[in-house]
Amino acid sequence: MKIMKKTKDAMGRVGRNLKRDVARNKYVYFMAIPVVVFYICFCYLPMSGLLIAFQDYSPAKGIWGSKWVGFGNFMDFFRDYQFPRLLRNTLALSFELIIFGFPAPILLALFINELRGKHYRKFVQTVSYLPHFISLVVVCGLISNFTASTGVVNQVLSLFGLEPKTMLMDPKLFHPLFILSDIWQTAGWSSIVYLAAISGIDPGLYEAAAIDGAGRFRRIFHITLPALVPTITILLIMRIGNIMNLGYEKIILLYNPTIMETADIISTFTYRRGLLDADYGFSTAVGMFNSVVNFAILLLANKLSRKTTGESLW
Amino acid sequence: MITKRSCGEVVFDVFNAVFLGVLSLVFLYPMWYVIMAAFSDPSRFVSHTGLLWIPEGFSLSGFQMVLRTASITTGYLNTILYVAAGTALNILLTSMGAYVLSRRKLYIRRFLSLAIVFNMYLSGGLIPFYLTVRSLGLYNTRWALLLPTAINTWNLIVMRTSMAQVPESLEEAAKMDGANDFVILFRVIMPVIKSTVAVMVLFYAVQHWNAWFHAMIFLQDRSKYPLQLFLREILLSGSMTDIAAGSTGEDVNNVLTMNMLKYCTIVVSTLPILCIYPFLQKYFAKGVMIGSVKE
Numbered sequence: 001m002k003i004m005k006k007t008k009d010a011m012g013r014v015g016r017n018l019k020r021d022v023a024r025n026k027y028v029y030f031m032a033i034p035v036v037v038f039y040i041c042f043c044y045l046p047m048s049g050l051l052i053a054f055q056d057y058s059p060a061k062g063i064w065g066s067k068w069v070g071f072g073n074f075m076d077f078f079r080d081y082q083f084p085r086l087l088r089n090t091l092a093l094s095f096e097l098i099i100f101g102f103p104a105p106i107l108l109a110l111f112i113n114e115l116r117g118k119h120y121r122k123f124v125q126t127v128s129y130l131p132h133f134i135s136l137v138v139v140c141g142l143i144s145n146f147t148a149s150t151g152v153v154n155q156v157l158s159l160f161g162l163e164p165k166t167m168l169m170d171p172k173l174f175h176p177l178f179i180l181s182d183i184w185q186t187a188g189w190s191s192i193v194y195l196a197a198i199s200g201i202d203p204g205l206y207e208a209a210a211i212d213g214a215g216r217f218r219r220i221f222h223i224t225l226p227a228l229v230p231t232i233t234i235l236l237i238m239r240i241g242n243i244m245n246l247g248y249e250k251i252i253l254l255y256n257p258t259i260m261e262t263a264d265i266i267s268t269f270t271y272r273r274g275l276l277d278a279d280y281g282f283s284t285a286v287g288m289f290n291s292v293v294n295f296a297i298l299l300l301a302n303k304l305s306r307k308t309t310g311e312s313l314w
Numbered sequence: 315m316i317t318k319r320s321c322g323e324v325v326f327d328v329f330n331a332v333f334l335g336v337l338s339l340v341f342l343y344p345m346w347y348v349i350m351a352a353f354s355d356p357s358r359f360v361s362h363t364g365l366l367w368i369p370e371g372f373s374l375s376g377f378q379m380v381l382r383t384a385s386i387t388t389g390y391l392n393t394i395l396y397v398a399a400g401t402a403l404n405i406l407l408t409s410m411g412a413y414v415l416s417r418r419k420l421y422i423r424r425f426l427s428l429a430i431v432f433n434m435y436l437s438g439g440l441i442p443f444y445l446t447v448r449s450l451g452l453y454n455t456r457w458a459l460l461l462p463t464a465i466n467t468w469n470l471i472v473m474r475t476s477m478a479q480v481p482e483s484l485e486e487a488a489k490m491d492g493a494n495d496f497v498i499l500f501r502v503i504m505p506v507i508k509s510t511v512a513v514m515v516l517f518y519a520v521q522h523w524n525a526w527f528h529a530m531i532f533l534q535d536r537s538k539y540p541l542q543l544f545l546r547e548i549l550l551s552g553s554m555t556d557i558a559a560g561s562t563g564e565d566v567n568n569v570l571t572m573n574m575l576k577y578c579t580i581v582v583s584t585l586p587i588l589c590i591y592p593f594l595q596k597y598f599a600k601g602v603m604i605g606s607v608k609e
Binding site for chain 2: 017018025027028032034035038039041042043045046047048049050052059108111112114115116120123124125126127128129130131135136137138141142144145150152155156159188192215216217241249252253270271274275280283284287288295
């Protein structure tokens, strides 16, 4: 009884404070309304929709009328013959993106920073942002067009005696194509953060090092790189915390039945089973499995980083 | 710095300059190839193999064919509508949200911040999102492309951070003069942070211009399709019937002529963005950096 009275008091206090605050800032609260409505409609309602992962959901019966099946959908997914392949492809593609894609903008920023000549530097930077602004549809159109058996890539390779072939039909080539095009599209844009961090380094450090006789390379390794470590760590945690969220839009644009064995990932499977086959309960469960694993890895990476480097997201 | 460069350093500088030159070419060349191919003479381009540095002959016939295509015109007009209306809505809602979150003394500020940031780490996922949008009655309406993307949480935080840096004395002065919060936001704060606003406009506009996924899953009527969805049909599903139907040429069945038409379509759809971004790039670093400042 005592606890209930306490909560009631606390709620009353919150209510009174809120009332007073609303009266004082009525326009601010008025502005908050559409924002709150947006987050409720498009973020929190979908989150409550996760309940259908535990249902044999049918839109006609709705969330209250559909049959509850516990973890049935999850078990179905784990028993699905495609499950090992989907998990393997998702993790493999993501790890490859981290190993090859993550260092690319860092290296690019280091190289650009060492460039002499202000105008040349500006030019390289501007050009490196260009692919970021090209739409995914066009980028994928270019990939499929250039790597077609009659495409420009094959025309050039045939000069070196290679047999022309439609590269997007070759399961072995999908990962390299996906990763190379990803680096091409994002490296320049992602280097902005690193370049900005480099420009924040105290020039006095470089001067002092130069007086002490440190050459260019030692200055890069002992001043520039250490100064980038916090930025690198944070971005790496964020990247690892998105390990299961690959660009599925790009895969949907590029894949075809001949390369499913290497191209199909969990989120493309969710899309197909959910939106094309309208198997809502099952695909929601698949999507939920994906984000739960993802979130667990994020927590782990964050914790690990706080212990080892002292940097963390929160 | 007035240090003399050692021999190794000179070699490094030369290597670095050459390396970045080659890299720039790699970034630039795919679009360059497309533009050069688009302006080429179809009959000569067909027999061309290998890299292309300047147009093979010169012709605008590809563009004539593309611009006569009904779906491209429809897509273009729709995209312009989505970009204009969508970006306006984005800026309105994002700035209001940012203003609310930057009020230091607001009672619900902490709660609201948490509730919003929470979404960056956890979400319902694609299928519940899709079902929600359908149940709100937005399926197959233009609103489906505007409302669900009305606020990008990342951009909201960037704008909040930027607003929090505006000196309080400015607002105090406006308040003394009897300005309400709407006047303070739109007449006092927004002009002060206009470089951040410019970046936000660019980010949102590019996002709308390039978006296709929501259009694909939410729209049924082809009359509402944005440009990117038609582009997908033309570039990736190999459907050239629209363009071929409008042409009078005899060799439309030729794969390479088809390719040339694809290139013209890409140029028509991408050039507007490629023309504006270099002029706004001085703001990029600022926009990206403000966002990466931690809470």
